[in-house]
Amino acid sequence: MMTVRETRFPSSSATATQPDAVVRFCDTTLRDGEQAPGVAFTAAEKLAIAGALDAIGVHQIEAGIPAMGVTERDVLREILATDPKAEIVGWCRADHRDVEAAASCGLVTAHLTIPVSDLHLKSKLERDRAWARRRVRDCVVDATDRGMRVSVGFEDASRADDAFVTDLAGELRELGVTRLRWADTVGLLDPVSAYDRLGRLVRAVPGPWEIHAHDDFGLATANTIAAVQAGFTWVSTTVLGLGERAGNAPIEEVAMALRHLLKLPIDLDTTSFRTLAQLVSRAAGRPLPAGKAVVGESVFAHESGIHVHGILRHPATYEPFDPAEVGGRRRLTVGKHSGRASLRHALEQCGITAEESELEPLVEQVRLAATRHKRGLDSRDFQELLGRVEMPAPRAGTPTREEPV
Ligand SMILES: CC(=O)SCCNC(=O)CCNC(=O)[C@H](O)C(C)(C)COP(=O)(O)OP(=O)(O)OC[C@H]1O[C@@H](n2cnc3c(N)ncnc32)[C@H](O)[C@@H]1OP(=O)(O)O
């Protein structure tokens, strides 16, 4: 383990814009996440993921689709039987059969979805806005009559007529719908328009709104943050952004951006983010990319000379927050872009105090070796290199580092 002086990261609450606002998370890894092509969680994996999401303090877990059949409903019952703190939600179409299926699992909360763009209504369902209004209202009444709490999602809202969505939202609030979800189903939103459009919507129809963003243009996190800035108080997320096509807004990115960029309090145990990401990555059969924001293996690894020089003086120079906040680990690596400060530090870790004049040739040797290997040097490579260049012997009694430098 490297030894960087303990230094404090700049406070994350110093410039809070809305100090009392707690943004709530509806995590849909087990619904939209599992809709990612080729992903199929087993019951055991669904239970493990639900347990992990509950343990970190997610407010709502969208745990599956009751209409999918008996196996899905059994898993939903099993998740409910674990008595989680999080509210467990079943995703439903605006269809009485789906409401019945949700109720039959013992779910007390149902999320009903209705497409709202003319494209979806006409081309997909061969229906119109009047049908959508009638159908969703009927299903809301059906679910509430069964004693269920109901939220409603507007599918393809980003391509819908805002006036229609606003009117429908007002009617649904009056029917007792607890929350409205605005879905950017195909990821067509940009943050500036999101802020503008969603701000107008919240002002017209106050109350809890949730943003459900997709990442087709790589903007899911940015759009989610913009929605919160516009007044939305719930966010739809999935672990690692797993989901349809390019996926959803990753929980780990949204939470850390809200905490550190918007300075909002986040009441999730973010220290488990890395283990949660590893769990979902394994269950989904999708490797966790080294550079994945917040939870990738490399996002707190530093090789470049200027960066390591800075990090050794104050980690905040090249880290946005303390890696421990997300269960991550800082690593200083030696490679093609290392400089003298980095190698001086690596040598110190091996118990060697080098003369300044010895560092420059070592830098050159490290560059050549890293280029030859086409990767950073691990501790064995580094030791080998030291054996080949003339360096002072390690200080007596100082253990030689075994772990990567
Ligand atoms: C944007 C989203 O992520 S939406 C969520 C999408 N998720 C999934 O589709 C995953 C799970 N889906 C399934 O297992 C199946 O599609 C089921 C069980 C929901 C339905 O299966 P099937 O009855 O075989 O229907 P199929 O998948 O062929 O077509 C979808 C049907 O839902 C209807 N439908 C689609 N959206 C809605 C809606 N929001 N409200 C009401 N009906 C809808 C379509 O009109 C079509 O009905 P039809 O068969 O009467 O024409």
Ligand SMILES: O=C(O)CCC(=O)C(=O)O
């Ligand atoms: O719940 C909803 O309405 C959103 C459905 C969805 O996953 C989407 O539109 O991307």
